[in-house]
Amino acid sequence: SDPPAARASCDCPYDSDPERHPGLIFHNNKPCNAELPSELMMDSWLTPNPVWFIRHHHPVPVMDPEDYRLCIEGVGTKAVTLCLEDLKKRFLKREVCATLQCGGNRRSELDQIEKTSGIPWGFGAMSTARWGGVYLREVLQHCAGLSHENVEAFDVKHVIFKGMDGMEASIPIEKALSPYGDVLLAYEMNGEALPSEHGAPVRVIVPGVVGVRNVKWVGRVVASTEEAEGPWQRGLAYKGFSPMVKELQGIDVEKIPSMHELPVQSAIVSPKAGSIIELDDVEVKGFAWSGGGRGIVRVDVSIDEGKTWVTAELTNGKDQDYNRAWAWTFWEASVPVPEELQGKEFTVLCRAVDAAYSTQPERPEPLWNLRGLNCNCWHRVPIRHQE
Amino acid sequence: SDPPAARASCDCPYDSDPERHPGLIFHNNKPCNAELPSELMMDSWLTPNPVWFIRHHHPVPVMDPEDYRLCIEGVGTKAVTLCLEDLKKRFLKREVCATLQCGGNRRSELDQIEKTSGIPWGFGAMSTARWGGVYLREVLQHCAGLSHENVEAFDVKHVIFKGMDGMEASIPIEKALSPYGDVLLAYEMNGEALPSEHGAPVRVIVPGVVGVRNVKWVGRVVASTEEAEGPWQRGLAYKGFSPMVKELQGIDVEKIPSMHELPVQSAIVSPKAGSIIELDDVEVKGFAWSGGGRGIVRVDVSIDEGKTWVTAELTNGKDQDYNRAWAWTFWEASVPVPEELQGKEFTVLCRAVDAAYSTQPERPEPLWNLRGLNCNCWHRVPIRHQE
Ligand SMILES: [Mo]
Numbered sequence A, B: 001s002d003p004p005a006a007r008a009s010c011d012c013p014y015d016s017d018p019e020r021h022p023g024l025i026f027h028n029n030k031p032c033n034a035e036l037p038s039e040l041m042m043d044s045w046l047t048p049n050p051v052w053f054i055r056h057h058h059p060v061p062v063m064d065p066e067d068y069r070l071c072i073e074g075v076g077t078k079a080v081t082l083c084l085e086d087l088k089k090r091f092l093k094r095e096v097c098a099t100l101q102c103g104g105n106r107r108s109e110l111d112q113i114e115k116t117s118g119i120p121w122g123f124g125a126m127s128t129a130r131w132g133g134v135y136l137r138e139v140l141q142h143c144a145g146l147s148h149e150n151v152e153a154f155d156v157k158h159v160i161f162k163g164m165d166g167m168e169a170s171i172p173i174e175k176a177l178s179p180y181g182d183v184l185l186a187y188e189m190n191g192e193a194l195p196s197e198h199g200a201p202v203r204v205i206v207p208g209v210v211g212v213r214n215v216k217w218v219g220r221v222v223a224s225t226e227e228a229e230g231p232w233q234r235g236l237a238y239k240g241f242s243p244m245v246k247e248l249q250g251i252d253v254e255k256i257p258s259m260h261e262l263p264v265q266s267a268i269v270s271p272k273a274g275s276i277i278e279l280d281d282v283e284v285k286g287f288a289w290s291g292g293g294r295g296i297v298r299v300d301v302s303i304d305e306g307k308t309w310v311t312a313e314l315t316n317g318k319d320q321d322y323n324r325a326w327a328w329t330f331w332e333a334s335v336p337v338p339e340e341l342q343g344k345e346f347t348v349l350c351r352a353v354d355a356a357y358s359t360q361p362e363r364p365e366p367l368w369n370l371r372g373l374n375c376n377c378w379h380r381v382p383i384r385h386q387e
């Protein structure tokens, strides 16, 4: 796709990127990749827009919202072009609280076993917002004529999103059309106009699904019999391999299904690694989340390598709808330090159980994979007790 | 509910239970609880009706299909009563291949750590059939008037199923009404009339969800603002606890969400434990399955405690629809025996990854729970190589 006009005369395509909050943890700047620091992660259940994690593949496209056009097309549709006002005026505004997580979140823990490829994220490639916009399914069905009959007649299997930055990704038609899928064409983030950093004027929100499918600056929505092309969908960027795969030679990457829903995740936000605890109880807090809208049913915390557990109290987010728990759940636990650990170093660890009773794997080794994706083993924080 | 008339004059309510295949592994007879033996498990992808696992709570109700009536009622509906012919003639026949698994499957492995309560199942409390019947959602929407508008207006949250044997269970309204949920009122099993053993004339099939919600001999379907009552829904029978819970005193069982979708599962069907292998490779085969229609994306096999893995070839079931992979996937792997294991005893183990990249936990200890539910740790089979 052509670079936006605003940038045509500029030698450096990143010069027009937005100003960024200095408290973010920057991994790259061109393109920008930055994570939410743990100190700010649980200040509010909805992450403030300026400290949201950033995961870009290209410069931020700059565009006047007045000039924005969204083309909806592809098999089984009658092609339509909508401007931002069309979306706002012709469809009901819908709001969905959803957490987005990069598929590479916590990759740095896998890198400690053996280097993977990709950004060495901590656990902050993850944030939550209340998104405002329109249901993609209402636009597809009521405006672009993509009825269930057409889906069947034309064998529509995927909906492809093309970003104005050059990104391209797709989701299965079932997720796009399900009355319980809650996929949005979003133009608001936490009650404000969507910032250009996060996809203005319009981005896709695919709740419960890996970040990369939530295409920002979306310009084109295409119903298709095939998945999107390119590295993020059919290529290796979001494919999960066995720990035995150390190079791609001989692997038919296109035969491996692309990642969509993510597995259950949790992390300890406080205490931080290396903390010194002086009280008789360790006050632990963190978040938990799972893909596919699966709510969190339990979080357990241990300071003795999982021999005994304290079940955490679930707080913000615990009462989300069944299989539509798109946002994280916060939790806290108070873990008594037994006599034998007083004055010693030990590790605090947590694990969550989701509504399908999926659990987190115990160790990172068996889930190590070449691309460093889906690191969701028990989260471990070494601390020291001081009498 | 009253006992069926056919049994009113009989002192022993189990006398009219059907004849059963002697090859089943019987745990109880009154009521009958029997599992599919591993020798028969992979003879065909669809389990033959006579060897299907049986999990009853009561005597098998005996009834003339002519006398069968299904009452559909509850908030947001206009009550209707349908006979079997109504179901067959007034609705399109739908077919769904689905695996059912008891929530207690593999409980015996947890009992080895510490006794749980319930039937000590091996891995055979699980079978697969092609079910024929009608979509529950089409009956609810097109015949009983349960529109999406009524669901919202009357705050319908659950659909309760009442079996003529006295069982009662419910599922969330989203699963019942989703165009991708595939919930059936089934009257056929593998192309034959549903056997009385498995719920004739009509049972519920809730694909991707724990066996107990698939109510047999269903007589009543009730739209409700509340879950079903009784031990199987609100009570402790299908609630997952932390390993620390050793007794129910002090636990508010109703506050724990009831089980629906099951986590990813797999097991080694061949070789059997104690086998002696004489070749240079161990030929391993088994099945994998996950709840919620999540397909199997990979199965790994190891003979060195997970230090190295051989990725299995997926065979029957590998090409099911996205998030509607309701039936199990068979797999096989050929694992070379390295020199250091030749002539030795070792353990073959397997683990599966589902479409949400959920994995199986490594050990049973961290998932031990009082009711012995959801045992899905890596499946382990000790064998011996003989030179
Ligand atoms: Mo990502």
Ligand SMILES: [Mo]
Residues within 6 Å of the ligand: B055, B101, B102, B103, B104, B210, B211, B212
């Ligand atoms: Mo069960």
